[in-house]
Amino acid sequence: MRLPVWLRPILFILVLLAAWELAVRMHPGALIPGPIAVAAGMLELLQHGLLLKYVVASLFRVTWGFVLACVTAIPLGLALGWYRRGEMAFNPLSQIFRPISPLAWIPIAILWFGVGDLSSIFLIFVGSFFPLLLTAMSAVHNIPDVYLNAGRNFGLSSSAFVARVLYPAVMPQLLVGMRITLGISWLVVVAAEMIAVNSGLGFLIVDARNAGNRYDLVVAGMVVIGVIGLLLDVAMRSLEQIKSFQWRSSE
């Protein structure tokens, strides 16, 4: 019996959930709750309005940090990538900064911004800045010469050239880089909230555990984090589908 295609992953998830529930039932007194308890936990959070509040807080920080990083790193990266010497100068430095986990910046963030929203926005900014910078530099490299030559051929002014040839040409690669970096930002915000702030989904996880071992809320928080992260990814992918952004280098 062939199941319809869309049904199969759902069944798979249900099987996993059932196995999870069973495992929990077989170990009474286990700290980690089963899926049903988690669902109940989520409902509880919803009812108290906490879920929405925490989701908004996390999204707020991600948005600010990510957008700030985009508007600084992308133009800078494009400019640096355009001049070979610029890239030569700053690529190695960026490659050293990039592997430093944004969380390692926490002491500095707290020093400069104290504990709170600004700190976490800074951490997300740092975590997004270098990947975006490197993406922009690489994107400029990959513009086929034909486009650049055609742009020069039509006698465009510098600003017209940047707006009408450069930016459209780098858009697809930029969008992919932005999507990946947004994913990274989402990971960072949760981690940052676990360490350095008092609201948001990351905080929910830490707090739920510390104030009473509410692992049902902990796992509920994890599920919500996963879902929202996925939604962010899907939203960015749909941006990539816009025809005027969409082209492949190999036609």
Added chain:
Amino acid sequence: MSDLKSPRAWERIFWPVAAALLLLCVWHYAVVLTATKVFPSPLNVEKAIAELIHKHLLWADIEDSLRRVAVGYIAAALVGIPIGLSLGWFPEAHQVVNPVLQLMRPISPIAWIPVAIVFFGVGDPAAIFLVFLASFFPIVVACAAGVASVPVLYRRAGRNLGLSNFALLRKIVFPAALPQILIGLRIALGVAWLVVVAGEMIAVDSGLGYLVIDSRNSGKRYDLVLAAMLMIGVIGLILDLAFRQLEKLKSVRWGFRHAA
């Protein structure tokens, strides 16, 4: 790109060094001009590095971090590569499992810490578990994508020559997918390094991540903080470069002709 003459070989060294010196100068004068008492200057950081090396602390911490990465990463590779290859080979399986993967991937490994601690307690195993989690998804995704992207005509050519399934996988599909698999492995290593540092800030009491947090907490030694950060960056870069050297081996090279 720009119309200037082609850069000479010496410029490859000159410009990065110049940029680094510029950064150091800006940093130094920012510290001097703002007369901050807390934020260290480049010289402070240099002394801090010397101090760490002298007290043999640096190597111990580096070893700990690297060890955790090694164990977690290799475990993730051993488990993830077969799974990824299978998913790529059987598209129906991939289609079933993929949604679960996509749901779990955006959950920061750090968010797993409470759960990890329940299962493993505070300490090394928890950190290793985090590294495992963080590396697992990129590896699986890259292997699946690598196998799926092997052109059908390669498989057909193999069948044509009468190869069994396993031989087909080993002799044709795996080598063809190797470039993409290696890229995924390299990215996973980068993520592993990021996560181990983050994990050490919360769940253990040794390693470079711990050094960062501890230096601040016990004495506001920001010079040590920055020294540790610098080490983290440099080691992460070395890991990445070492991996890229692997990618340069001739037998893998062909797949990269069209990439970067």
Added chain:
Amino acid sequence: MPEDQAGSTPGNGYKLRAEQLGVIFARDGNHIAALEGISLDIKDGEFICVVGPSGCGKSTLLNAMGGFLSPTTGSVTIDGQPVTGPDRRRILVFQERGVFPWLTVEGNIGFGLSELPRAEREQRIAHYVQLVRLQGFERAYPSDLSGGMRQRLQVARALAVNPDVLLLDEPFGALDSITRVIMRSELLRIWQTERRTIVFVTHDIDEAVQLADRVVVLSSRPARIQEILTIDIPHPRHISSPRYLELRDELLKQIGLAFEI
């Protein structure tokens, strides 16, 4: 504009002129001479084909004429004025990926027309859409078009800015042979409707004989002008006519190919 003799036309009646043009590339310390001593006088409205073995420097010549390369020796002049850089009077048409994939057909054709008032711009775009026979595809993106259609789009985009010279670099090289034949007659039709000076690089001998007024044969690197053949058959040319075959054989001989396989 130098006014040396009364009544003289700029450039001595030649539209595009190369005088002792030489281009040498320096790469990693090696000097590679791509072109040597190219002297060529092209009249206004002439259709010139440039043929030669692969890699001999045909594209380099085109790039130098377009102003994308500075000559190492000699000069390129248009209407008597030296060519110092790319500009709209000499538009290059590329073999592949020449059109902007993020713009529609209309967007591409209108690319060079941004200074025109809206009504005029739209009128021009409509005119060229018609000329290259892409009606109905105005809102389509290049990824929706076939290879031949994309090349037609490129030609339309080039013509829309009213250039003096069209420089085509093996524009039909990426197309299948049937489409190529169709595109040749399309190009001739367009050229006969809106006359421009055309320099057309190809490695296809038949293409050269079918299209050109004159064929310039380049030697292998460093490329020099080996021969300039005048194709004296009026259009439409019949590809089995004796004169056609004669000229074709002559060209093959020039390139050094046997014509018996």
